[in-house]
Amino acid sequence: MSMTELAIWCAAAGAIALVVILCLVDLAMVATLAAAQGAAYNLAALAFVLLLSGVPQAIFPAIRGPSLQVAQVLIGPLCVCLGNYWVRGWLAARERDRLMDMCLLGSAVFAPAAGLFALLALQPSQQLPAVAVVVLVNTGLVVWMSVRAWLFGDRLALGIAIGSVLMLPAVGGLYAVALGIPGIGAGWQAGVALFTVLCVAVIGMMLWKRNQHAQRSRGFEPVQSQYDPLTKLPGGQPFVRALVRAQERRRLTRRDRAVLAVIIFSPERIVSQAGVAGLNEVYLHIAQRLQRQVGIMNPVGRYWDRCFVALVETIHSPAALRTLGLRVASSLRHPMQVNALDGHSIQVKCEIGVGVVHMDRQPEAVEDLLHQSQRLAEAARHMPSRAAMRDPVSGEAVPVEHAQIGGRRRARSGHVPHAAPHVTGAMHHANGHAARPRA
Numbered sequence: 339m340s341m342t343e344l345a346i347w348c349a350a351a352g353a354i355a356l357v358v359i360l361c362l363v364d365l366a367m368v369a370t371l372a373a374a375q376g377a378a379y380n381l382a383a384l385a386f387v388l389l390l391s392g393v394p395q396a397i398f399p400a401i402r403g404p405s406l407q408v409a410q411v412l413i414g415p416l417c418v419c420l421g422n423y424w425v426r427g428w429l430a431a432r433e434r435d436r437l438m439d440m441c442l443l444g445s446a447v448f449a450p451a452a453g454l455f456a457l458l459a460l461q462p463s464q465q466l467p468a469v470a471v472v473v474l475v476n477t478g479l480v481v482w483m484s485v486r487a488w489l490f491g492d493r494l495a496l497g498i499a500i501g502s503v504l505m506l507p508a509v510g511g512l513y514a515v516a517l518g519i520p521g522i523g524a525g526w527q528a529g530v531a532l533f534t535v536l537c538v539a540v541i542g543m544m545l546w547k548r549n550q551h552a553q554r555s556r557g558f559e560p561v562q563s564q565y566d567p568l569t570k571l572p573g574g575q576p577f578v579r580a581l582v583r584a585q586e587r588r589r590l591t592r593r594d595r596a597v598l599a600v601i602i603f604s605p606e607r608i609v610s611q612a613g614v615a616g617l618n619e620v621y622l623h624i625a626q627r628l629q630r631q632v633g634i635m636n637p638v639g640r641y642w643d644r645c646f647v648a649l650v651e652t653i654h655s656p657a658a659l660r661t662l663g664l665r666v667a668s669s670l671r672h673p674m675q676v677n678a679l680d681g682h683s684i685q686v687k688c689e690i691g692v693g694v695v696h697m698d699r700q701p702e703a704v705e706d707l708l709h710q711s712q713r714l715a716e717a718a719r720h721m722p723s724r725a726a727m728r729d730p731v732s733g734e735a736v737p738v739e740h741a742q743i744g745g746r747r748r749a750r751s752g753h754v755p756h757a758a759p760h761v762t763g764a765m766h767h768a769n770g771h772a773a774r775p776r777a
Contacts, residue, residue: 339396342524347391350531354384357542368549375424376545382417383538389413390512391531408457410516411465414473414509415453422446425480428548429487429495430633434652438483445476470513477505490593491584491651492635497544504537548634571625577639577647581704584649584697595697596650596659598666599711600628603689603719605644611686612678619676620688631666645712656696656730656743663694663725663738671724691718694727694738 361377388394389410394401422442425431431438452472456465484499511530514522572580584595602624608617621640628646629638638648648666653659670692673685693714695707710728717735718726725738732742 339392340524343527344393344396346524346528346531347387347393350391350535351384351388351393353535354380354387354538357538358384361542361545364546364549370549372424372428373545373549375420375427376542379417379420379424380538380542382413382420386413386417387512387534390516391527392515407462407465411457411469412450412453414469414513415449418449418473418476419446422449422476422480425483425498428498428545429483429492430635431483431487433633434490434635435486436654438486441479441483445479449473449476466513466517470510470517473509473513474506477502477509481506491649494544494547494635497540497547501537501540501544504533504540508534508537571629571646572637572639577637577641577649578704578708580637580639581649581707584651593652594656596653596662597695597697597707597711598628598632598648598650598663599641599693599695599708599715600624600646600648600666600670601691601693601712601715601719602644603691608676608686608688612676612684616676616678616684616686620674620686623674623676624670624688624690627669627672628666631669632662641708641712645715647708647711656698659694659696659727660738660741660743663692663727664723667692667718667723667725689719690724691715691721692725693718694725696727696730 358377358380361373361380365373365377389406390413395406423446426439426442426446429438429442431442449472453469456468460468481499481502484495484502487495488499508530511522511526512534515527515530581597602620605617608620612619624646625638625640628648632638632648632650636648636650638646641647650662653662667690670688670690673687675683676686678684691714693711693716695711695714697707714726714728714735718724718737721737723737723739726735727738727741728734729736729741730743
């Protein structure tokens with residue numbers, strides 16, 4: 339390795355090390371599993387670049403022989419395993435799409451096995467080319483899965499796709515350098531190093547953005563005026579725009595989605611116990627719990643004062659709505675710790691209703707979806723599970739645990755489920771502007 343090539347790769351390693359340091363700082367601030375996995379992946383990526391570029395060998399000539407060969411063969415599959423496992427969680431593949439989940443999890447298990455097989459079964463001259471094929475094919479797979487997630491509504495997944503596209507020439511070039519392919523001079527290596535730094539920077543930026551989103555949803559970050567100042571969630575109009583964009587994406591993906599409305603009833607009971615500040619704490623708890631249940635990649639908004647709305651971009655099947663509705667209702671009914679008027683901490687339990695609307699492949703107006711979800715949430719108030727959805731056979735509001743999901747005929751799209759009259763009356767008594775969205 340010439341001095342020019344050594345300088346190129348030392349500069350690239352320094353830039354990647356800076357990204358690693360930023361990821362570690364971010365991990366210290368947010369302390370989430372996703373941040374830890376992202377930091378571990380970037381550390382492995384730094385080791386990958388150092389081992390394959392030849393920097394350690396150039397600085398310390400004694401680092402050669404079989405141990406170096408083993409490290410070079412295994413570092414690529416190790417990066418695949420860490421990266422795919424992290425991306426699987428980052429994209430919430432397990433909850434959103436079975437194909438993404440199986441592909442990412444399967445390749446994360448297959449790559450290390452392939453690396454060990456190459457070490458044990460192939461000649462030394464064949465080991466590095468074999469794992470190079472595995473890593474390059476996996477990079478293409480991650481591009482496909484990320485684009486798929488982007489089509490399902492995860493805007494940040496496009497950044498992962500772009501970073502993975504940049505990774506293709508970076509990985510191919512690094513393996514070419516490690517294999518000593520003729521013609522890979524300083525100029526080509528500078529290009530490979532540039533692609534390497536760019537792909538790590540882009541993926542690191544997406545990790546940071548996701549963590550910022552998580553911080554904002556917990557109330558740790560300042561937000562713009564279009565967000566609710568208390569819960570840090572989008573207000574009525576921004577959330578409606580998100581629904582409109584989801585409807586447009588559905589024409590391309592043809593995937594089922596769901597809209598959930600959560601209405602909090604009798605807030606005056608909480609005010610009498612804990613005051614207005616305690617009620618605000620309750621709203622904040624509701625927002626955070628709802629975001630955790632639907633996932634950070636699914637938008638949650640505060641439609642009006644006592645109504646929260648969530649959009650679940652992809653569901654495995656209509657039957658998954660039953661589990662989703664019950665899980666959300668159970669979480670939100672769990673007692674919450676808030677500060678009382680006298681300053682002591684007390685437990686309060688919210689009276690809530692959860693309305694679940696299945697967005698199937700037939701187009702439906704956004705205002706109808708929002709109206710249906712709120713009417714279902716009203717009807718759910720007097721149901722045992724506090725979660726309701728429209729029965730696909732009868733078209734009426736029923737508890738989610740009793741809904742005949744996958745019925746033989748679909749109710750008319752214009753049919754609005756009927757809540758009991760006293761439920762609607764109670765709703766308007768508690769808040770005179772019940773159906774009015776927040777500006």
